[in-house]
Amino acid sequence: xxxxxxxxxxxxxxxxxxxxxxxxxxxxxxxxxxxxxxxxxxxxxxxxxxxxxxxxxxxxxxxxxxxxxxxxxxxxxxxxxxxxxxxxxxxxxxxxxxxxxxxxxxxxxxxxxxxxxxxxxxxxxxxxxxxxxxxxxxxxxxxxxxxxxxxxxxxxxxxxxxxxxxxxxxxxxxxxxxxxxxxxxxxxxxxxxxxxxxxxxxxxxxxxxxxxxxxxxxxxxxxxxxxxxxxxxxxxxxxxxxxxxxxxxxxxxxxxxxxxxxxxxxxxxxxxxxxxxxxxxxxxxxxxxxxxxxxxxxxxxxxxxxxxxxxxxxxxxxxxxxxxxxxxxxx
Amino acid sequence: xxxxxxxxxxxxxxxxxxxxxxxxxxxxxxxxxxxxxxxxxxxxxxxxxxxxxxxxxxxxxxxxxxxxxxxxxxxxxxxxxxxxxxxxxxxxxxxxxxxxxxxxxxxxxxxxxxxxxxxxxxxxxxxxxxxxxxxxxxxxxxxxxxxxxxxxxxxxxxxxxxxxxxxxxxxxxxxxxxxxxxxxxxxxxxxxxxxxxxxxxxxxxxxxxxxxxxxxxxxxxxxxxxxxxxxxxxxxxxxxxxxxxxxxxxxxxxxxxxxxxxxxxxxxxxxxxxxxxxxxxxxxxxxxxxxxxxxxxxxxxxxxxxxxxxxxxxxxxxxxxxxxxxxxxxxxxxxxxxxxxxxxxxxxxxxxxxxxxxxxxxxxxxxxxxxxxxxxxxxxxxxxxxxxxxxxxxxxxxxxxxxxxxxxxxxxxxxxxxx
Numbered sequence: 001x002x003x004x005x006x007x008x009x010x011x012x013x014x015x016x017x018x019x020x021x022x023x024x025x026x027x028x029x030x031x032x033x034x035x036x037x038x039x040x041x042x043x044x045x046x047x048x049x050x051x052x053x054x055x056x057x058x059x060x061x062x063x064x065x066x067x068x069x070x071x072x073x074x075x076x077x078x079x080x081x082x083x084x085x086x087x088x089x090x091x092x093x094x095x096x097x098x099x100x101x102x103x104x105x106x107x108x109x110x111x112x113x114x115x116x117x118x119x120x121x122x123x124x125x126x127x128x129x130x131x132x133x134x135x136x137x138x139x140x141x142x143x144x145x146x147x148x149x150x151x152x153x154x155x156x157x158x159x160x161x162x163x164x165x166x167x168x169x170x171x172x173x174x175x176x177x178x179x180x181x182x183x184x185x186x187x188x189x190x191x192x193x194x195x196x197x198x199x200x201x202x203x204x205x206x207x208x209x210x211x212x213x214x215x216x217x218x219x220x221x222x223x224x225x226x227x228x229x230x231x232x233x234x235x236x237x238x239x240x241x242x243x244x245x246x247x248x249x250x251x252x253x254x255x256x257x258x259x260x261x262x263x264x265x266x267x268x269x270x271x272x273x274x275x276x277x278x279x280x281x282x283x284x285x286x287x288x289x290x291x292x293x294x295x296x297x298x299x300x301x302x303x304x305x306x307x308x309x310x311x312x313x314x315x316x317x318x319x320x321x322x323x324x325x326x327x328x329x330x331x
Numbered sequence: 332x333x334x335x336x337x338x339x340x341x342x343x344x345x346x347x348x349x350x351x352x353x354x355x356x357x358x359x360x361x362x363x364x365x366x367x368x369x370x371x372x373x374x375x376x377x378x379x380x381x382x383x384x385x386x387x388x389x390x391x392x393x394x395x396x397x398x399x400x401x402x403x404x405x406x407x408x409x410x411x412x413x414x415x416x417x418x419x420x421x422x423x424x425x426x427x428x429x430x431x432x433x434x435x436x437x438x439x440x441x442x443x444x445x446x447x448x449x450x451x452x453x454x455x456x457x458x459x460x461x462x463x464x465x466x467x468x469x470x471x472x473x474x475x476x477x478x479x480x481x482x483x484x485x486x487x488x489x490x491x492x493x494x495x496x497x498x499x500x501x502x503x504x505x506x507x508x509x510x511x512x513x514x515x516x517x518x519x520x521x522x523x524x525x526x527x528x529x530x531x532x533x534x535x536x537x538x539x540x541x542x543x544x545x546x547x548x549x550x551x552x553x554x555x556x557x558x559x560x561x562x563x564x565x566x567x568x569x570x571x572x573x574x575x576x577x578x579x580x581x582x583x584x585x586x587x588x589x590x591x592x593x594x595x596x597x598x599x600x601x602x603x604x605x606x607x608x609x610x611x612x613x614x615x616x617x618x619x620x621x622x623x624x625x626x627x628x629x630x631x632x633x634x635x636x637x638x639x640x641x642x643x644x645x646x647x648x649x650x651x652x653x654x655x656x657x658x659x660x661x662x663x664x665x666x667x668x669x670x671x672x673x674x675x676x677x678x679x680x681x682x683x684x685x686x687x688x689x690x691x692x693x694x695x696x697x698x699x700x701x702x703x704x705x706x707x708x709x710x711x712x713x714x715x716x717x718x719x720x721x722x723x724x725x726x727x728x729x730x731x732x733x734x735x736x737x738x739x740x741x742x743x744x745x746x747x748x749x750x
Contacts, residue, residue, distance in 0.1 A: 073432040073435075073436060074412065074415070074416070074430075074432050074433055074436040074438055075416065075436060076416055095711075095715065156573055159571075160571050160572070160573055161519070161569070161570045161571015161572060162569070162571060162572055162573070162586055163511065165571070177566075180519075180570030180571040181571060182519070182570075182571055183519060183520065183521055183570040183571055183722065184570075184722075185722045185723045186722075186723060186724070273518070273519060273520060273524060273575055274524070274575065274577065275518070275520070275523075275524025275525065275527075275714070276524055276710075276711065276714055278520055278523070278715075278718050278722075279715035279716075279718050279719055280718075280722075280723075290711065293409050293412070293413065294408070294409055294412075294707060294711075295408045295409070295412060295428070295430060295707040296430075296432075296706070296707035296708050296711070297412045297413075297430075297432065297433075298708065
C-alpha cells in the first residue's frame with residue numbers, strides 16, 4: 001500500500017511541475033509508468049505481495065540454506081562453517097529417517113482413504129433428491145473447524161485413555177477394557193486417532209470438489225450408456241463417471257499429498273506433552289521443530305533437515321505432475 | 332499444567348483487584364517507579380493460583396527500575412530460546428537451565444558476583460547445574476522435586492506397604508490395579524518424559540559422571556529400565572488421562588492409586604485427600620541401587636542482549652538474593668517448593684510436618700539434579716529409547732547401547748566447544 005501511495009504522490013508532484021520544468025524528466029516518468037500508467041498500477045498491486053514474498057519466504061529460505069552449512073547452535077548468525085556435516089549427520093540420524101518413513105506410511109494411507117471416502121460421499125449426496133443442500137452443508141461443516149481444536153477434542157474427550165472417554169465408554173458397554181488410544185504402540189491405535197481426525201476434517205471439503213465435478217458430467221452420457229445397455233452401478237461408474245472426473249481427481253490427489261506433507265498440527269497437538277514428543281508417529285516437520293526450535297536450538301542441523309525435506313517434496317511433486325500430465329494441453 | 336475455568340476466573344478477578352490497587356498507589360502517582368530503566372521479566376505459567384499476582388507484586392515493589400512482568404503460557408523453553416536470539420527478548424527471565432549451549436554461546440550473563448558472600452547459603456545440589464567453569468549463570472529461585480504419591484487407604488486394602496524396591500513397585504502397582512482404578516500414573520507417555528534419568532540414579536548410576544563421561548554404560552541400567560516395561564505390560568499404568576503427571580487431578584480423582592508428580596502438587600492433594608496419602612522416593616532398582624528423587628530449579632538469568640545489563644543484574648540481586656521474605660513467599664505460598672536458600676528452608680514451618688517433611692527428607696537424602704552436560708540432544712535420544720523400551724518392548728540393552736553412543740558424541744561436541 002505504502003509503495004502505491006508514494007508513487008501516486010510522486011506522479012502528482014511531477015505533473016504539477018510539468019508546466020514549467022524541462023520535458024525529458026516527464027517523458028522518462030511516463031515511460032516508467034507505462035501506457036495509461038499500467039506499469040505503475042501493476043507494481044501498486046503486485047508490489048506489496050512481492051515484497052512480502054521476498055521478505056517472508058525467499059529470504060528465510062535462503063537463510064535456512066545458509067544456516068545448514070554452519071554449526072548454528074542458538075544463533076542465526078553463525079561463524080563456524082562445517083560444510084556438509086549437518087547433511088551427513090541428518091541422513092545418518094535414524095530419528096530423521098524414521099520420521100520420513102512415518103510420513104510415507106501416513107501419506108500412503110490417508111490419501112487413498114480420503115479419496116475414496118470423499119468420492120463415495122459425493123456420489124451418495126449427488127443422488128439425493130431431497131435434502132441435498134442440507135447434507136452437503138453437514139458434511140462440509142467440519143472443514144471449517146481448526147486442526148488444533150479438533151485434535152484437542154479427539155484427545156481429551158473422544159479418545160482419552162480413561163474409562164469415561166467416549167470411545168472407552170462405548171467399548172465398556174460391550175465389556176471391553178479401557179484402551180489408552182494415544183499411548184498404545186502395539187497395535188498402533190494412535191493411528192486410528194490421527195487418521196480419523198484428519199478424515200473428519202477434510203473429507204467434506206474434497207466431497208464438495210467431487211460434487212462440482214459430478215454435476216459437470218452431462219446427463220446425456222448416462223442416457224447414451226443406458227441405451228447401449230450399460231448396467232447401472234459399477235459399470236457406469238467405472239466407464240463414465242470416473243473418466244469424466246479425471247481432472248477433479250488429479251487436483252484432489254495433488255491437494256491431498258501436499259496436505260499430508262504439511263502434517264503437523266494434529267500430530268503435535270495429539271501426541272506432544274511438556275517433556276517432548278514420543279518417538280513414534282513423528283512426521284518430519286514435528287521432528288525438525290524439536291531439533292531446530294526446541295530447547296536444543298540446533299538451527300544448522302534443523303535447516304539441513306528442512307532443505308532435505310524440501311528437495312524430497314520438490315522431487316515428489318514434479319514426479320507427480322509428470323505422471324498425471326499436469327499442465328499439458330488436452331481435450 | 333492446564334488452567335481450568337475456575338482458576339482462570341479467579342486469577343482474572345484477582346488481577347482486576349491488583350490493577351485497581353496499582354492505579355491508586357503505583358507508577359502514575361509519585362513516579363518513583365517510572366524513573367529507572369524499563370526492564371521486562373519473563374516467567375513460565377505456574378499452575379498454582381496466585382503465583383502470577385505474587386511475581387507482579389514483587390516487580391512493582393522494586394524502586395530502581397520499571398519492571399514489567401510477562402506471564403507466558405505455552406512452550407516456554409522454546410519461546411525463551413527463540414527470544415534470546417533478538418534484542419526484543421526479556422532482560423530478566425526464569426529458565427529451566429540455562430542450557431550449556433546458551434552459556435557457551437554467550438546468551439546469558441555471568442551472575443557470579445551477585446552471590447558474593449551468600450553462595451554457600453544456596454542449595455548446592457541445584458546450584459551445581461547453574462555453574463559452568465566455576466561461574467554462576469542463573470540464580471536458583473526455588474527447589475522443585477518430584478516424588479511418588481500414594482493413597483494410604485488403597486495400599487492398606489491391598490495389604491501393601493510403600494514400595495522399597497523397583498520390583499516391589501511393579502508388584503504393588505499390579506495388586507492395586509482394578510477395573511476402575513489403575514495402580515500407577517507416570518504420565519501419559521508411560522513415564523519416559525517424567526521419569527527421565529530417575530531409574531538410572533535409582534540403580535546407583537548417573538546420567539553424566541563428574542569427569543564428563545556417560546554414566547549409565549552398565550548392565551544395571553538395562554535391568555532397571557526393563558522393570559518399567561513390566562509396569563506397562565501388566566497394564567498397571569494409567570495412560571491417556573485428561574491431565575498429565577505434573578497435575579495431581581488423576582490422583583485426587585481416584586483414577587490411580589499412586590502417581591508420580593511434583594512437590595508443588597502437595598497442597599492440592601492434601602486439600603482433596605486430607606491425611607489419606609503419603610509420599611515416597613523412586614525406589615531402589617537392583618542390589619547396587621538406592622532410592623532417588625529428582626530435584627531441580629528454575630533459575631533467574633539475565634539476557635546478554637539486554638539493553639540495561641547492570642540494571643537487570645541489580646534487579647535479580649534485589650529479588651532473588653536480598654529479598655528473602657519474597658523468596659519465602661514465592662516458595663511456600665503458592666504450591667509447595669523448597670526454598671533455594673538453606674537458611675530459609677530450615678525456617679520453613681510448612682515443610683516440617685507430615686508428608687511435606689518426608690518429601691524434604693527424601694530430597695536431602697536421595698536428591699539428584701540433572702547435570703549441565705546432559706544437553707537437550709542427549710535427553711531426546713535417551714527419552715526416545717526409554718519410550719521404545721516401555722511401550723514397544725524394545726530390547727533395553729541394544730537401545731541403551733545406541734543412546735550411549737549418541738550421548739558420548741554429544742559430550743565430545745560440547746567439550747570440544749569449551750576448549
